[in-house]
Amino acid sequence: MTAQLALKCSGLTKSFGEKLAVDALDLEVGSRQVFGLLGPNGSGKTTTIRMSLGIYARDSGSVETLGNPDPLEVRDRLGYLPEDRGLYPKMKVVEQLAFLGTIRGLPLRESKKRAAAWLERLGLADRAKAETNELSKGMQQKIQFAAAVLHDPELIVLDEPFTGLDPINTRLLKELILEQRDKGATVVLSTHRMDQVEQMCESICLIHEGRSVLSGVLSDIKTSYGESTINLEYDGEAGSLRDLAGVREVRDSGRTASLLLDEGEASQDVLRQLVDRVRVRSFELAEPSVEDIFLDKVGYIAPADSAGGNGEEVVR
Amino acid sequence: MKAAKILSIARREYIARVRSKGFLITTLMVPAMMGIYAVVFPAMTRADVDVLRITVVDAGTGVGDALATRLADTRSLPFEIQPTQTVDEADVDSIRQEFSDAVRNDEIDGYIVLTPNVDTLALGQYYARETGNLIITETLESAIETTILENWFAGDELARIRAVQRAGMETITVSASGEERGGFLVAYASTMILGMLLYITVLMHGQQMSIAIVEEKNSRLVELIIGAVTASEYMLGKILGVLGTGLTQLGIWMGMVAITILGVLPALAMGAAVAELDLGNVLDVRTLAYFSVFFFLGYLMYATIFAAVGATCDNIQEMQQAMFPAVMPVIMAFMSTLYIMTNPNSFASQVLSLFPLFTPLTMFARVNVSEPPLWEVWLGILLLVGTSALTIWGAAKVFRATILFHGKRPSFRELVRMVRAAS
Numbered sequence: 001m002t003a004q005l006a007l008k009c010s011g012l013t014k015s016f017g018e019k020l021a022v023d024a025l026d027l028e029v030g031s032r033q034v035f036g037l038l039g040p041n042g043s044g045k046t047t048t049i050r051m052s053l054g055i056y057a058r059d060s061g062s063v064e065t066l067g068n069p070d071p072l073e074v075r076d077r078l079g080y081l082p083e084d085r086g087l088y089p090k091m092k093v094v095e096q097l098a099f100l101g102t103i104r105g106l107p108l109r110e111s112k113k114r115a116a117a118w119l120e121r122l123g124l125a126d127r128a129k130a131e132t133n134e135l136s137k138g139m140q141q142k143i144q145f146a147a148a149v150l151h152d153p154e155l156i157v158l159d160e161p162f163t164g165l166d167p168i169n170t171r172l173l174k175e176l177i178l179e180q181r182d183k184g185a186t187v188v189l190s191t192h193r194m195d196q197v198e199q200m201c202e203s204i205c206l207i208h209e210g211r212s213v214l215s216g217v218l219s220d221i222k223t224s225y226g227e228s229t230i231n232l233e234y235d236g237e238a239g240s241l242r243d244l245a246g247v248r249e250v251r252d253s254g255r256t257a258s259l260l261l262d263e264g265e266a267s268q269d270v271l272r273q274l275v276d277r278v279r280v281r282s283f284e285l286a287e288p289s290v291e292d293i294f295l296d297k298v299g300y301i302a303p304a305d306s307a308g309g310n311g312e313e314v315v316r
Numbered sequence: 317m318k319a320a321k322i323l324s325i326a327r328r329e330y331i332a333r334v335r336s337k338g339f340l341i342t343t344l345m346v347p348a349m350m351g352i353y354a355v356v357f358p359a360m361t362r363a364d365v366d367v368l369r370i371t372v373v374d375a376g377t378g379v380g381d382a383l384a385t386r387l388a389d390t391r392s393l394p395f396e397i398q399p400t401q402t403v404d405e406a407d408v409d410s411i412r413q414e415f416s417d418a419v420r421n422d423e424i425d426g427y428i429v430l431t432p433n434v435d436t437l438a439l440g441q442y443y444a445r446e447t448g449n450l451i452i453t454e455t456l457e458s459a460i461e462t463t464i465l466e467n468w469f470a471g472d473e474l475a476r477i478r479a480v481q482r483a484g485m486e487t488i489t490v491s492a493s494g495e496e497r498g499g500f501l502v503a504y505a506s507t508m509i510l511g512m513l514l515y516i517t518v519l520m521h522g523q524q525m526s527i528a529i530v531e532e533k534n535s536r537l538v539e540l541i542i543g544a545v546t547a548s549e550y551m552l553g554k555i556l557g558v559l560g561t562g563l564t565q566l567g568i569w570m571g572m573v574a575i576t577i578l579g580v581l582p583a584l585a586m587g588a589a590v591a592e593l594d595l596g597n598v599l600d601v602r603t604l605a606y607f608s609v610f611f612f613l614g615y616l617m618y619a620t621i622f623a624a625v626g627a628t629c630d631n632i633q634e635m636q637q638a639m640f641p642a643v644m645p646v647i648m649a650f651m652s653t654l655y656i657m658t659n660p661n662s663f664a665s666q667v668l669s670l671f672p673l674f675t676p677l678t679m680f681a682r683v684n685v686s687e688p689p690l691w692e693v694w695l696g697i698l699l700l701v702g703t704s705a706l707t708i709w710g711a712a713k714v715f716r717a718t719i720l721f722h723g724k725r726p727s728f729r730e731l732v733r734m735v736r737a738a739s
Contacts, residue, residue, distance in 0.1 A: 105318075
């Protein structure tokens with residue numbers, strides 16, 4: 001990890017009335033990478049982001065954004081795609097983008113030029129003069145992403161950027177994010193989409209109830225878990241995977257299942273039990289997925305409104 | 317604070333405001349209304365009657381017929397004079413019953429009773445359904461007066477008396493810079509115009525800005541903006557944008573007035589009338605300078621108050637309730653000017669003109685009709701600027717503290733706490 005951190009939070013705390021939203025949170029984001037900020041709904045991700053960007057005042061603790069204790073000092077080097085998104089409905093798309101560039105410190109002329117280039121890039125050049133409210137949700141979201149990166153920020157924070165995007169635009173956005181990283185920017189990705197984190201993030205921090213419960217380089221975290229997960233394909237009765245000795249958690253999807261092993265448990269013992277109960281079609285010993293780790297730490301995936309969550313209930 | 321960012325916010329706000337329907341509507345409506353006012357109001361002061369059927373009842377003064385003839389010859393009012401009734405003074409009361417019934421039955425509009433008097437030859441009484449019209453009563457009064465004088469005097473003597481009557485008295489305002497004839501009417505009109513313009517423009521654009529701020533809060537756009545600019549930059553930008561809108565509109569109106577005076581009026585062959593109207597007198601530099609200063613500062617302060625209202629409200633309904641206290645100062649200042657123009661240098665006028673929320677209108681009224689000490693004017697301006705700055709500062713703090721604060725509108729005590737916490 002580089003000496004210069006893109007973002008560092010120490011003992012960050014914020015409460016709203018009685019409710020403690022962020023509780024003595026520590027966070028370190030190394031520069032020039034895609035960093036995953038994970039956590040269920042209401043875990044304090046957005047509040048943490050807002051404090052890191054100088055939108056909220058913190059109750060206590062400190063932040064260092066691009067090495068500066070006051071994020072507002074470096075705000076022209078920050079890019080932000082908020083979770084609650086909005087644009088001026090009556091404003092022309094290209095003017096809107098240009099405006100959002102100027103408030104991040106770009107001269108108007110330069111901002112206009114870049115806005116036009118980005119619209120070209122996003123395949124929206126023909127909509128440049130349209131009013132924003134004539135655009136689909138997906139288009140608006142792409143424009144908001146462009147607004148977040150128009151001024152070539154060094155730290156880009158994207159709060160649930162994939163929500164509501166179709167597969168084609170999801171892939172496009174993924175490419176654009178990696179491109180920003182390759183240009184030298186640090187991208188903080190706040191999301192529930194475990195698959196995206198798996199594919200894109202070098203390091204992660206898992207936030208639960210306002211605290212950091214797990215953080216570090218993703219591959220290290222996985223290694224530390226060891227090959228402790230069995231990915232199983234099987235034919236058998238519903239419920240036949242219950243109460244397996246040596247397995248602390250089963251996520252049964254009917255024809256496939258993930259089994260989380262107890263620590264030090266030999267997989268062969270589990271396989272023996274399985275053979276007695278169901279017809280095993282495939283048996284694979286693997287490192288846990290991010291989703292497995294998430295569920296292990298948090299215990300559930302937030303339902304319905306979380307676009308990435310699959311609403312799966314976990315049997316303990 | 318970065319000027320470029322303030323200008324960027326201001327520019328966006330300005331374009332949004334100027335392109336709005338509200339801007340177009342007020343830009344066209346105000347001159348239209350003023351035009352209607354200019355045409356209709358004088359027409360209304362012309363007594364507004366088709367015909368005025370009046371009978372003169374002479375109870376032995378001998379000037380009844382002369383009065384009737386005089387009235388019939390009056391051009392300014394459409395009199396239709398009935399034959400004069402000559403009666404005994406003792407019978408007046410009973411005959412009056414008859415005429416009053418005629419008035420009630422709309423057979424005539426009114427009647428004048430002339431009763432003999434030792435000192436003045438005759439005393440007039442006017443009985444009518446409508447006695448509130450000053451133009452009618454003054455015309456009648458002066459007709460009676462003239463009739464009596466003509467009865468008593470003749471020739472040179474009469475001519476001299478009439479001349480004295482007409483001479484009357486002129487009012488001239490003495491000020492440090494010179495003397496000004498008939499200044500009051502101009503002062504009165506310009507104060508009213510400033511009041512109207514301030515009221516209309518600030519109400520229109522200030523309210524639009526408040527709505528825009530509330531909408532931005534609701535659309536959560538503000539999260540994007542407030543991460544990029546400080547609350548003070550945002551506030552100042554908004555206010556500057558709205559100020560630009562107001563000045564643009566004022567500029568358009570000034571242009572319209574200039575075109576009307578220079579182009580349209582001569583074209584309508586009214587050149588002679590315009591020449592008589594001393595433009596140098598109407599548009600003197602001092603009045604224009606004060607007008608500009610107080611329009612600018614007043615607009616700035618009231619716009620700031622609207623911005624503060626927008627900053628503290630979460631939705632439009634809430635904002636409309638909170639709007640009333642914001643509009644109040646303009647209305648109260650407007651009403652105060654009516655008092656100030658008749659008593660410009662009383663203690664109450666001093667207080668009213670130095671109360672910053674009223675100063676734009678009240679101080680302008682004072683400098684218009686009198687010449688208050690210069691230090692008072694400057695103190696007023698200073699207080700006004702200070703209040704605006706303080707309001708902007710407070711509004712930015714409140715804005716900063718409430719911007720992502722959802723739920724009910726904070727109480728005043730909570731606001732104070734927020735401002736403290738944010739500073």
